[in-house]
Amino acid sequence: xxxxxxxxxxxxxxxxxxxxxxxxxxxxxxxxxxxxxxxxxxxxxxxxxxxxxxxxxxxxxxxxxxxxxxxxxxxxxxxxxxxxxxxxxxxxxxxxxxxxxxxxxxxxxxxxxxxxxxxxxxxxxxxxxxxxxxxxxxxxxxxxxxxxxxxxxxxxxxxxxxxxxxxxxxxxxxxxxxxxxxxxxxxxxxxxxxxxxxxxxxxxxxxxxxxxxxxxxxxxxxxxxxxxxxxxxxxxxxxxxxxxxxxxxxxxxxxxxxxxxxxxxxxxxxxxxxxxxxxxxxxxxxxxxxxxxxxxxxxxxxxxxxxxxxxxxxxxxxxxxxxxxxxxxxxxxxxxxxxxxxxxxxxxxxxxxxxxxxxxxxxxxxxxxxxxxxxxxxxxxxxxxxxxxxxxxxxxxxxxxxxxxxxxxxxxxxxxxxxxxxxxxxxxxxxxxxxxxxxxxxxxxxxxxxxxxxxxxxxxxxxxxxxxxxxxxxxxxxxxxxxxxxxxxxxxxxxxxxxxxxxxxxxxxxxx
Amino acid sequence: xxxxxxxxxxxxxxxxxxxxxxxxxxxxxxxxxxxxxxxxxxxxxxxxxxxxxxxxxxxxxxxxxxxxxxxxxxxxxxxxxxxxxxxxxxxxxxxxxxxxxxxxxxxxxxxxxxxxxxxxxxxxxxxxxxxxxxxxxxxxxxxxxxxxxxxxxxxxxxxxxxxxxxxxxxxxxxxxxxxxxxxxxxxxxxxxxxxxxxxxxxxxxxxxxxxxxxxxxxxxxxxxxxxxxxxxxxxxxxxxxxxxxxxxxxxxxxxxxxxxxxxxxxxx
Numbered sequence: 048x049x050x051x052x053x054x055x056x057x058x059x060x061x062x063x064x065x066x067x068x069x070x071x072x073x074x075x076x077x078x079x080x081x082x083x084x085x086x087x088x089x090x091x092x093x094x095x096x097x098x099x100x101x102x103x104x105x106x107x108x109x110x111x112x113x114x115x116x117x118x119x120x121x122x123x124x125x126x127x128x129x130x131x132x133x134x135x136x137x138x139x140x141x142x143x144x145x146x147x148x149x150x151x152x153x154x155x156x157x158x159x160x161x162x163x164x165x166x167x168x169x170x171x172x173x174x175x176x177x178x179x180x181x182x183x184x185x186x187x188x189x190x191x192x193x194x195x196x197x198x199x200x201x202x203x204x205x206x207x208x209x210x211x212x213x214x215x216x217x218x219x220x221x222x223x224x225x226x227x228x229x230x231x232x233x234x235x236x237x238x239x240x241x242x243x244x245x246x247x248x249x250x251x252x253x254x255x256x257x258x259x260x261x262x263x264x265x266x267x268x269x270x271x272x273x274x275x276x277x278x279x280x281x282x283x284x285x286x287x288x289x290x291x292x293x294x295x296x297x298x299x300x301x302x303x304x305x306x307x308x309x310x311x312x313x314x315x316x317x318x319x320x321x322x323x324x325x326x327x328x329x330x331x332x333x334x335x336x337x338x339x340x341x342x343x344x345x346x347x348x349x350x351x352x353x354x355x356x357x358x359x360x361x362x363x364x365x366x367x368x369x370x371x372x373x374x375x376x377x378x379x380x381x382x383x384x385x386x387x388x389x390x391x392x393x394x395x396x397x398x399x400x401x402x403x404x405x406x407x408x409x410x411x412x413x414x415x416x417x418x419x420x421x422x423x424x425x426x427x428x429x430x431x432x433x434x435x436x437x438x439x440x441x442x443x444x445x446x447x448x449x450x451x452x453x454x455x456x457x458x459x460x461x462x463x464x465x466x467x468x469x470x471x472x473x474x475x476x477x478x479x480x481x482x483x484x485x486x487x488x489x490x491x492x493x494x495x496x497x498x499x500x501x502x503x504x505x506x507x508x509x510x511x512x513x514x515x516x517x518x519x520x521x522x523x524x525x526x527x528x529x530x531x532x533x534x535x536x537x538x539x540x541x542x543x544x545x546x547x548x549x550x551x552x553x554x555x556x557x558x559x
Numbered sequence: 560x561x562x563x564x565x566x567x568x569x570x571x572x573x574x575x576x577x578x579x580x581x582x583x584x585x586x587x588x589x590x591x592x593x594x595x596x597x598x599x600x601x602x603x604x605x606x607x608x609x610x611x612x613x614x615x616x617x618x619x620x621x622x623x624x625x626x627x628x629x630x631x632x633x634x635x636x637x638x639x640x641x642x643x644x645x646x647x648x649x650x651x652x653x654x655x656x657x658x659x660x661x662x663x664x665x666x667x668x669x670x671x672x673x674x675x676x677x678x679x680x681x682x683x684x685x686x687x688x689x690x691x692x693x694x695x696x697x698x699x700x701x702x703x704x705x706x707x708x709x710x711x712x713x714x715x716x717x718x719x720x721x722x723x724x725x726x727x728x729x730x731x732x733x734x735x736x737x738x739x740x741x742x743x744x745x746x747x748x749x750x751x752x753x754x755x756x757x758x759x760x761x762x763x764x765x766x767x768x769x770x771x772x773x774x775x776x777x778x779x780x781x782x783x784x785x786x787x788x789x790x791x792x793x794x795x796x797x798x799x800x801x802x803x804x805x806x807x808x809x810x811x812x813x814x815x816x817x818x819x820x821x822x823x824x825x826x827x
Binding site: 168169 | 627648652658664680
């Protein structure tokens with residue numbers, strides 16, 4: 048319990064970022080929804096279109112909506128120039144504001160449309176102009192209902208804002224995503240408690256405002272609004288205090304190795320006098336675009352990923368040739384500087400439990416073909432969409448009875464419990480050795496190599512001091528060292544380390 | 560003597576200056592004619608009842624005076640000026656309006672409700688004036704601080720009348736003002752309004768479907784049917800058989816009721 052408390056106390060800046068993001072999104076949502084609601088209350092056609100659109104937006108999962116803004120903003124750069132941010136605050140703000148639209152709009156329109164027609168006629172009858180009627184009669188009478196909509200929107204937004212982590216915006220989702228990947232439940236719980244607590248407090252304060260409007264007690268709504276304003280103001284103050292142009296932003300994807308390497312790189316840079324910020328838990332698909340657009344500065348990516356996803360190549364020229372080709376391609380096409388290979392590979396491989404493999408007599412992917420239809424294969428959420436899977440499937444003619452998606456951490460649990468017979472494992476994963484898994488051979492070399500590389504954004508590509516600080520990492524990390532560090536984070540119980548501690552141990556091991 | 564909607568009568572009165580004049584006023588809703596070519600004059604200081612069955616167009620005609628409804632044809636002249644050319648807020652200040660639905664603003668106090676008309680014109684009504692207005696409709700001046708939901712139906716409509724009078728209007732329009740009230744309150748408030756009409760020198764037009772009320776309060780009764788004016792007579796003339804079939808049909812109802820009541824008293 049004291050662990051959670053310590054984590055909670057350390058979440059200050061995430062908390063502030065979460066508040067600023069949520070408040071901005073709700074504010075933007077209100078700025079759009081309220082005038083729209085006034086218009087809609089005068090025109091049923093506008094009401095239909097506006098509510099239809101807002102409902103449609105609501106059907107898009109929040110995570111997808113957040114992710115969608117990356118390509119949208121990227122294409123908008125043609126209009127607004129290269130300075131338009133594609134990750135972080137802006138897309139998170141836009142997606143969450145869209146999400147906040149529906150409850151505000153629906154409540155406001157319903158309230159305005161259902162006002163007593165006799166009272167509205169009276170407003171006309173005593174000589175009110177349209178604007179006076181809106182200000183003196185419609186808005187005051189609709190206010191409690193409008194406030195109820197804003198309240199609902201606030202609770203939703205504060206919850207959904209945790210997902211902003213995946214597009215590189217710091218939020219209370221950071222500890223949740225990091226904890227989920229590293230099986231650090233205290234971290235997950237702390238993130239949940241913080242965001243749920245925030246939602247409850249905001250709900251209570253806005254509830255006070257709502258009741259104040261309904262019962263026409265001025266002190267009530269003023270108190271509520273003042274408390275909300277104070278909270279947002281405080282969060283803004285904390286936020287603006289910490290911003291620094293020279294900060295180097297290090298990204299990590301959503302698995303333990305990435306968290307550890309980000310910490311390792313961060314420690315090197317801090318030792319060299321840089322201030323460092325971490326964007327943990329980015330979606331794997333956006334990391335390359337993020338580093339290419341300098342939304343982040345440093346990432347660790349894998350040769351096979353760039354080869355197939357970015358360069359859209361399907362051939363396999365061999366490990367070194369592939370790396371050389373990537374370095375050139377990045378330099379020519381994106382301006383990203385590939386600093387070097389860390390020394391280990393984290394390739395996709397198919398793994399089975401030893402007993403199960405022996406029982407079926409499976410050693411290689413070729414042996415698996417005959418048993419496929421009776422087996423369940425597990426992969427990370429993106430695996431079955433990836434070109435690597437398609438290459439393997441087509442090379443061997445693999446067909447499985449059932450295909451299931453798991454978060455990387457849970458894949459191994461699924462294999463252990465028998466919920467999956469085969470999984471798409473990663474060769475640097477410590478659990479392969481720990482769980483005594485069999486990695487199936489790939490005689491047709493359908494899976495490309497996955498050398499881990501340090502990628503520098505165009506913004507910092509020319510910074511030789513930074514390059515020099517990271518130079519000691521190049522070629523220094525063996526697959527055994529990486530497995531050990533990964534396992535220290537992924538394991539449960541005794542000996543479990545945070546990514547930061549594991550990075551420190553890894554640094555000791557490789558002699559930094 | 561039979562008059563139908565197809566041949567509306569044209570009513571003019573020469574006694575007293577006409578404060579209001581309808582000139583071939585028409586209101587259509589698509590194919591439906593709510594009011595079809597009504598012409599008449601209302602003399603200053605008169606108390607006119609506008610009577611007719613539901614859907615006869617009497618409310619629509621009334622609402623065209625303060626432009627709550629705009630005519631699709633013809634003109635309404637108020638003090639010689641076309642009402643649609645007058646500034647709306649200004650017009651509605653000069654015309655007090657009492658609704659069947661009362662329409663008090665629930666988020667305003669009684670005092671604020673009464674003061675709303677002058678407030679819209681940028682004038683603050685003094686507490687004394689609000690007290691005066693409340694006393695005028697026989698309400699306790701202390702009620703000014705209450706909200707409408709603390710009042711009975713009759714009290715609310717009294718506030719509605721006070722609100723209509725707050726701007727010192729020249730013309731008082733009442734659209735079924737007592738329709739939602741119980742008979743005793745209705746009678747008392749009717750007499751009160753008639754008394755205020757005389758005391759304040761108002762011109763009053765009251766829409767009602769109750770011929771007895773019209774006959775007892777007004778000094779001139781206009782009868783509408785199917786969007787047309789079909790009778791225009793004094794109460795006395797109507798009781799004497801004037802006004803045609805529709806008007807007499809309406810007069811017959813209270814008369815027969817009175818006769819039956821009298822008959823019941825005569826036969827123990």
